[in-house]
Amino acid sequence: MTPYEVESLEALDALLARPNGSFHHARLQGLELRQRERELLARNDFQGVVVLGGGITKPLAEHLRHHGAVIFEDDPSLPVPSFRSALYGYAELYDGLLEAGYEHTPDARAYHWSRDTTLTGDAYATLQRAIHDDCISDALAEWVEGRVVVGVMGGHAVQRGTPAFEDAARLGARLADAGATVVTGGGPGAMEAANLGALLGDNDALRRALLDLAGEPDFARSIDAWAATAWKVRSRHAPAVSHRSLGIPTWFYGHEPPNLFGSAVAKYFSNALREDILLAICNGGIVVLPGAAGTVQEIFQVTTRLYYAAEPGPPLVLVGRTQWTETVPVWPVLEALGARSPLGQSIHLVDTIDEAAQILLTPSG
Incomplete structure (x- = not known):
């Protein structure tokens, strides 16, 4: 059987x-x-x-x-259970935040456990992390099954209250309102904004949330205040819709706390596994907002998939001509690769999120 x-x-x-x-x-x-x-x-x-x-x-x-x-059996000494059948919710990862602060949450404890030098080379710890990540992958596959998933990639340093943050939120809202599940790397900055917009949609609740969040613009000043502000916004505006917004963060980047606006959170210990799965599930295309090294890494990871594909894949849309042709000039490389492969039919360079959304939401791509 x-x-x-x-x-x-x-x-x-x-x-x-x-x-x-x-x-x-x-x-x-x-x-x-x-x-x-x-x-x-x-x-x-x-x-x-x-x-x-x-x-x-x-x-x-x-x-x-x-x-x-x-x-x-689960080991009760571990910060998060290894054998789990479902993805995380924000309340589970941030349990205890409002009472005791971020350092006492399961999310912070899991990060410190994963970085514990006394466990380096410990086969038991390595096994537990691998089991955990495999269970997350299993739950994630079930969660996205049958859905159109669109990725929004972008920098973690984008601050709340800025035009770039609002643009990312509007993009997430527009994509989710059109029926897509919006997935990000699950962190702060542009990722948080896109998850927020997708969760709430393009409405007055989103506009109020953007104003409320602007009071704590940067997690680098205080994770406690940054996360507590998001908790209050999420508690006040939490919608019943359950599959609009997805975050896939990693404890590898422990200095970047996960945002609280995913309908579900697939958090990994292994960043390599997380990056591969994050990009692989984006069957509806990917939008890349301005970012730095991590964002560039994601561009070339998905480029490799599209370059070696037998036929053109989902759209890969880079937003910001100056960003991607001058500041971080990856676009000429993509054009050169695209001239020799199906990649060329998938890549797009635009200036605005409205142009990006139009490409992704047009049936022909």
Whole structure:
């Protein structure tokens, strides 16, 4: 029998309602099994079952093992659970922010754990981080399945209250209002703005949010104040729509806190894995706003994909002619590569976010 994942208590309840034998080869991932202990203790059909993290009591674990299950328990000493079945939400990563400050949140603790020099070369720590990132990738694939995903890349140094921040927010709003899921690198600056705009849409709530955020323009001055302002905005304006805005940050850049405006957050320990997946899921195209080294890296990563593709891929739109032809002159390189490959039919250089949005939202690209 092919293994299959059970990632919610509702799915577990559906299995419990079936005849004996239905549990064979199930993967129970990140479930609070203590809430179904009585029902599980009443069964013995667990051959080939694998329990991946979650909550479990000692008697239940012994019962499952006795009847054929393999159990991998979460390590409570770790800052975030390794076996998880869903992406993060902002409230989970920033838990404790308003009471104790950013340094006491799971996000900050995970960063410090990942940078702990005493764990360098520790096979156990490396394994836990790899398991975590694999679970995030699995959850992310399920989250974006069947959706048009458009990436917005740009610099982390763009400050709230500036025209560049507002432009990125308007771009995110326009793309999401047209039905796209907007994905960014999940950090501050242009990434935060695009996630904010996508989450709220082009409306009065977005305009008020932009004004509210401008009071704390830069995370470099105080992550506590920067994040607390965003928390208040998110709490006040949180919409019911759940798949408009996605952030994919990394603990590799620990000095850059994740923004709070993704409908969901896929946070990775491995930046290499995160970068590759972030660009790979953008089936609706990518807009690149002005940025520095990290943004340039993303341009050439996606360029490599488009250059070696058998046919033209989704649009890659660079915004800012002066930025990309003079300040950081990558555009001539893209043109030269595009002259010899399908890349040439995918790349665009424009001056405004309105032009970028028009290219991405035109069916022909």
